[in-house]
Each structure stands twice: as C-alpha cells, then as structure tokens.
Amino acid sequence: MEKRGTMSNRNRNQYGKQNFQKNAGLPWNTHGIFFTCEYEKSAVREAQNIISKYLDEPSVSQRSNKDEELDVADLLQKEVEESKKPKISMRIRQLPTGIKHSLFFGVAELPREKLVPFVSKIVDDSQVNQQCRFLLRAVPIEDISSDEYPMLPNKLRRILEYHYTQFASDPENKNRHPTFAVDFKVTFGSFKRQAALDLVCETVKDINPESSVNLSQPDFAIIFHVVKKAVLLSCVRDFNKRRKFSLRPPGTEEKKSEPQKTPQESTE
Structure with a gap:
C-alpha cells in the first residue's frame, strides 16, 4: 500500500508540473518568434x-562558391562543422504561451537586431511559395515585458529608439519623419487599448515630435500584443x-483557417 501511495504522489507531481508548464505565461526579457496556428502539435x-x-x-558568398568542386579535406571539414551544430531543440526553444493556437520560439543564435529581417524573409518567401500548412502568421517579438510600469515604457522606448535611429541613418530618409501605426491585440488580458495607444504616442513624441500616425501605409507598425x-x-x-x-500566399482563404476565438479573447 505504501508503495502504491508513493507512485500516486509521483504521478500527481508530474501531472502538476506538466499542467503548470502548459498554463505558464511567457517570461519577461525574451525575444523570439510568435506564431498563430491551427493544429498545435x-x-x-x-x-x-x-x-x-x-x-x-x-x-551570398557561400552560394557563389556552392558549385565549386570540393576536395576531400573540404568535405571532411564540412562534415565536422555540421556535427558541431547543436540539435534543433537546443537552437530553437519553445516557450509556453498559456493560450491555444499560438506558439512562441526563442532562437539562441539570432540576436535581437537580426530578428525582424529574419522573420520578414520567411514571410516574404512564404507569400510567394506556400511553405506552411499549419502555421498562419509569424510575428517577430523584440522583447516581452510585464504589463506594469516602469518595465513596459522602458522596453518600448528602447525598441522605438533603435528603429527610429536606424530610419534616420538611411540617406534615403533624409529630411523625412517616419509615420507609424499601432497593432494592438489582447488575449486573456486586462490591458486597455486606449492605455496602449497613449503610451505609444507619448513615447514616439518624445523620440521624434514630427512623427505622425498613418493607418494605411505607415513606415512603422508598432506591435503591442497583450x-x-x-x-x-x-x-x-x-x-x-x-x-x-501572414504565412499564406495572397488569395488563400485564411478566414477558414483562423482559429475560433472565445468570448474572453479580443483583438483590435
């Protein structure tokens, strides 16, 4: 009887751990890729x-030499380099979102400044030639913050200052002030849309007072997903x-693929 009780306790502990991981939220101070999807597994x-x-x-330089013949030493070196690459589970780490039809992955070898171009490349290619059956969208997330102050405004300011500086350093943007729009969504959260808009507008005004809102074709879309x-x-x-x-080519019926939202979920 004692042995059976011990096994029962262990099973309960394992179940509790799995249930906690499933319901846990995303950790702060993390960057990665947020996907929406149909069938999570x-x-x-x-x-x-x-x-x-x-x-x-x-x-590009590697592709230019791709057709060149490799000698035995080169082939051996290539095999050694391939063997040293970490496994997918170590390179790409899934983090629990705590909500259905969504996935988040951190990529160890992808720094924050390269995250947006990396995801943009995946999106551009996927919209030309379909590569995904179950994934719907891929959004680069440069940082995750608590919904409380002062962490939230500090992280938002750091992200916007970086992108506004990059915009100003481009000679093609000389004497131009970038326009912006806010993509706000909330899922099982209490953060209000107006509070998010006010925070973004105040931060942008401090960084570049001449920057204005453009809802149709903004230079910047500021992602604010709760x-x-x-x-x-x-x-x-x-x-x-x-x-x-979107990860689907134009003309694909995405409405049929979008996961159903519960009354507790809302988007803007």
Missing part, C-alpha cells in the same frame, strides 16, 4: 523546421503590405 514541428531552414540558409500579463513588443516595416505577416 503539427505546427510545432513545422515551425522548428522552417526556422532551422532559414538559419542554415547559406550567405497575452495574459505579458506584453509582446516589436517594431516592423511594411506590416500592411505583408498582410500582417
């Missing part, structure tokens, strides 16, 4: 594969042109 493998594919994509107590932040280009970072 199938979408996890699909997301890992597509991220790994683009991480391993050769550079998932429970976590606020997912980012700043991207061509958000509307890329159809809100």
